[in-house]
Amino acid sequence: MKYLNIFLFVLIITATQSCLSADEDPVAVPPITGSIVDPQVNGARQPNQVWIDLSDMNPETKKLNQTVNLRTDWDLGFYSGDEYRVILNSSVAMAVAKIPNATDINKVKEADVKNLMNTVQVGPFGQAVLQYIDNPDGNFLTQTTGIAPVKENDAENPVYLLNLGRKLDTGSNIPPGSVSLSGDSRGWKKIQIVRAPGGYKIRYADIDATEYKEYIITKDPDYTFSFFSFTSGTTVKIQPEKKKWDLGFTTFTNEVFMGTASAGSYFYADFVITNTAAGVSAYQVNVTGSLDQAYKAFKRSDVDAGKFISNDQRAIGDKWRTTTGTAEIQGAFVYTDRFFVIKDAAGFYFKLRFNKMKNVDGERGYPNFVFDPL
Structure with missing residues (x-):
């Protein structure tokens, strides 16, 4: 906020100038641009x-x-406000869906989600696929798509299939005026998110893994979200303070x-x-x-x-x-x-x-x- 402090300082100087007597030299104030x-x-x-x-x-x-x-420095954002909400990294085309009838994350196998993997994608495939992404308007507190609000009762929180989106492109020879935003697939995870004291606990694993990892994300009131990376297995700093x-x-x-x-x-x-x-x-x-x-x-x-x-x-x-x-x-x-x-x-x-x-x-x-x- 340094720029605004300078702006307020100029306003104070301007107000002071109005009190100078006619024979005093005015104080020169540089224009704010x-x-x-x-x-x-x-x-x-x-x-x-x-x-x-x-x-x-x-x-x-x-x-x-x-x-x-x-863009690939983070995967999920965990809301630091009163509610328990989680957002996807839309900058790498992530998508997510509940795995039907799954209650134990360790028991989920690729065979259980093979058909789901064909639909949990980002692309112009019809309105039905919008359920797999965050609401693009950014109103994450009221959205009914993406990851559902995290419930207080652990058993009410579903196991999700998470499409990690696309890697950064590493190719060459992009024609002038064009873009190349997507590289290879970043793969898939199965995840479950529950509440923890002062924040969240995420359980995550590769699709066929029989034991999940977990990590606790603490809410930080100075930031809108605490961001988590599967690559580092920890929280990472992304956006500035809220x-x-x-x-x-x-x-x-x-x-x-x-x-x-x-x-x-x-x-x-x-x-x-x-x-x-x-x-x-x-x-x-x-x-x-x-x-x-x-x-x-x-x-x-x-x-x-x-x-x-x-x-x-x-x-x-x-x-x-x-x-x-x-x-x-x-x-x-x-x-x-x-x-x-x-x-x-x-x-x-x-x-x-x-x-x-x-x-x-x-x-x-x-x-x-x-x-x-x-």
């Missing part, structure tokens, strides 16, 4: 998730700080439509989520003339509070870019007829416009945006 940001998504394979707080300016570099992790990020740049498991009909789940590149769990909201401003002029002219009094989207983390989503182009311009590019207004968790307002999504060689995964406080 925004910044140009290059989120470190890192190219057409988009290996990184990037978490950005629009108020966290590095005073030395005059650039926003960024928290960056590989009110210290506004935007997340990530790949994303979303719902896709054919016209107005749902076609199921789909894996998106170049996606931006807002931190709705901490109260961050956003909306799109459409421009008919010059984007430069409209963006520069937009001020705090122009904000339309009724347009803010606070109940869907996809308020920006994929709306800032196109990957199919238009009749006039083909290929992936940033829309030039819109910008966005953001209200952060502390109630501060920003305007933000995207400038590009590719580098000078035409490689995707190099977004750039400019923002200004209002």
Whole structure:
């Protein structure tokens, strides 16, 4: 919040100036301006998730700080609030389903879930597959898909088949303007999650294993989620503290439509989520003339509070870019007829416009945006 502290400091100085007598020299106050940001998504394979707080300016570099992790650094997120909820890592196309009639995790074998493995997938296979992913709007506290709320009675918590999604791509020769998001399968796990004092206990194993491992995840009130990795067998730090990020740049498991009909789940590149769990909201401003002029002219009094989207983390989503182009311009590019207004968790307002999504060689995964406080 260093950037906001500077902002408040300037307001105090401005108020003090108004009390100076006419013959005193006024105190010079530098203008508060925004910044140009290059989120470190890192190219057409988009290996990184990037978490950005629009108020966290590095005073030395005059650039926003960024928290960056590989998409494969975590698997499950355990909610730190009062309720007991668990989310999937949608940035690697994970999916999950209850294993019918399974009560003992050690007794589950691949033969028991072979047919289920064919359907617990991410892909445009029809609306029915949406039950296997988290609700894309991010309202995890009320969702009826993915992993169910963890019950107090251990016996009421099912055994799940967990599709770990896809590895990062390690191939080469990605054509300019394209992406390659998925490598080999990361495999499968069988899991069961129960409550533990102050948190959760996860039991997990490979499908044919006869003995499970377990780990206790403690709720941390400073963070929205505690993240767990099967690779390390421990919790890992991913997102910043719950009110210290506004935007997340990530790949994303979303719902896709054919016209107005749902076609199921789909894996998106170049996606931006807002931190709705901490109260961050956003909306799109459409421009008919010059984007430069409209963006520069937009001020705090122009904000339309009724347009803010606070109940869907996809308020920006994929709306800032196109990957199919238009009749006039083909290929992936940033829309030039819109910008966005953001209200952060502390109630501060920003305007933000995207400038590009590719580098000078035409490689995707190099977004750039400019923002200004209002």
